[in-house]
Amino acid sequence: MSIASPAVSMERPKAYRAILWGGLIAGALDLTAACVNSSLRGGSAIGVLQAIASGLLGAASFKGGFSTAVLGFMLHFFIATMATAVYYATSRKLKLLVQQAVVCGLAYGVAVYLFMNLVVLPLSAVSFKISYALPVVVTGLMIHMLCVGLPIALAVRWHSK
Numbered sequence: 524m525s526i527a528s529p530a531v532s533m534e535r536p537k538a539y540r541a542i543l544w545g546g547l548i549a550g551a552l553d554l555t556a557a558c559v560n561s562s563l564r565g566g567s568a569i570g571v572l573q574a575i576a577s578g579l580l581g582a583a584s585f586k587g588g589f590s591t592a593v594l595g596f597m598l599h600f601f602i603a604t605m606a607t608a609v610y611y612a613t614s615r616k617l618k619l620l621v622q623q624a625v626v627c628g629l630a631y632g633v634a635v636y637l638f639m640n641l642v643v644l645p646l647s648a649v650s651f652k653i654s655y656a657l658p659v660v661v662t663g664l665m666i667h668m669l670c671v672g673l674p675i676a677l678a679v680r681w682h683s684k
Contacts, residue, residue: 541611541682545675546604552670554599560662568592574651575599578643582650606635607675614679624680625673632672636664 558568570585572595577584579598584591610631614620620627640663644653 537682538611541679542604542607544682545607545610545678546600548674548678549607549671550600550603552674553603553666554596556666556670560666572596572599574649577649577651578647581648603671603675606671607678610675611679614683620676621680621683624676628673628676629668630672631676632668632670633664635671636667639667 569592572592575595576591
């Protein structure tokens with residue numbers, strides 16, 4: 524019994540590291556991409572973060588200033604970390620997710636994009652209309668594939684060795 528305990532304690536830090544690093548990296552890359560994309564259309568980083576917070580607060584988020592931007596920042600990284608936790612937990616059963624991390628990560632980015640846009644956003648309090656114009660969808664898919672799914676899969680693979 525004492526032999527099994529150290530093995531369990533050694534596995535837990537790996538899980539936490541994979542989930543933490545995957546969430547931080549994917550969150551940072553996705554947020555950077557969103558801010559760059561927004562700035563190209565005349566928006567701001569504060570506006571991006573307030574839009575994220577509007578999922579909980581609705582239109583009031585855009586009147587909350589810096590405090591709602593901070594809430595959006597925290598929510599964004601929470602979501603990225605939860606997406607990583609889901610990938611990590613699934614990878615414990617489906618070893619292919621670790622063995623073929625690049626392909627599976629890109630596919631996971633598509634899955635996260637679809638889940639966010641078809642499930643989470645419609646159920647949230649966002650007060651703005653979600654655009655499904657082809658350029659918006661293609662950009663969103665590429666960002667989620669390269670900045671969300673791929674880094675999550677690579678972080679999980681790295682910490683699964």
